Amino acid sequence: MNYPNKIKKQQNNIIYSNRGMSLENMINESNKYYLDEDKALIYKKPTPIGIVDVSYENHQKIIKKAYFQTQSTLDYNGIYKGKYIDFEAKETKNKTSFPLENIHPHQIKHINSVIHHGGISFLLILINNVVYLLKGEDFINFVNNNTRKSIPYSYIKEKGFLIKYNYLPVLDYLKVIDKIYNIKEINYEEENKNY
């Protein structure tokens, strides 16, 4: 919480340097805002690692050797208005298309499964200095109906939804989610009666 400090910090660090901020940092800041405001619970999953060697220093367990592993799901998930949310964020320096090698086959399968089980899944793509939300459905559609190894920028602009840069949160992607998915306000009283 501690709002006055936080806003000050954001003024100094974020607003003047949006362009230099990584997509991951923008999403993490936005998720922290959603959490503080009790709007949604969305977290980045830690990077999975394979531990080879550990030792103890001053009674603390320390990893001495480990490898990075590939996430078999997407990086971010959580809950918003009773709905399961699951997404991936990717930046590309490519100006004309989004290379599909950025998304692994098991992640494509995962997006399909999330939608099948009634959840909301999408990609946030930073391309040409702007962020687009591409619905999992449109992403899967492209992959299934094309042999290309990248999604043209024109497809992202046509099917995707622009997330405008904002003050607080930096990337208000839930506002876009509200618009494009049919999400009802949940009645918490009604929900809690069931338990």
Place this chain on the structure above:
Amino acid sequence: MNYPNKIKKQQNNIIYSNRGMSLENMINESNKYYLDEDKALIYKKPTPIGIVDVSYENHQKIIKKAYFQTQSTLDYNGIYKGKYIDFEAKETKNKTSFPLENIHPHQIKHINSVIHHGGISFLLILINNVVYLLKGEDFINFVNNNTRKSIPYSYIKEKGFLIKYNYLPVLDYLKVIDKIYNIKEINYEEENKNY
């Protein structure tokens, strides 16, 4: 998939040694079964680490020093029949009570938030060689109304739901979820229309 092999493996390794299997392994095996059967998507979050030093060996990035960090959420989350699921699994060797030091204050807050946002949150507790599901609501109730530093086994038996050991999956906790939470079968056709 590859079912015949898998069942054979389970026969050899699991059924004869349930008592020696960690709660985490039983849950991971069950989640893999749910995933293979397309019943639910539930994953254990990787353990978060703080990386101090990395280097390159044969063009591969290797972690040379890192510390284990505490998860600020719970260990498992995912989606089941359109519902957001979020839970923690804990074993205790204590026979008469479950020590509350096992669950951190920020995790208690997280359980509260998940319920508030319309999700399902609970603990799976392995105590006296049996596994109980304790609803987040009953856990929070205990914490809010007691000054004790542990939950008596009697409370867990009274409020919790026994998860019987099973063949496939080893711990069919979703069957218990079906019974104790009011979960409607989702109509996938209806769901998908909204997208």
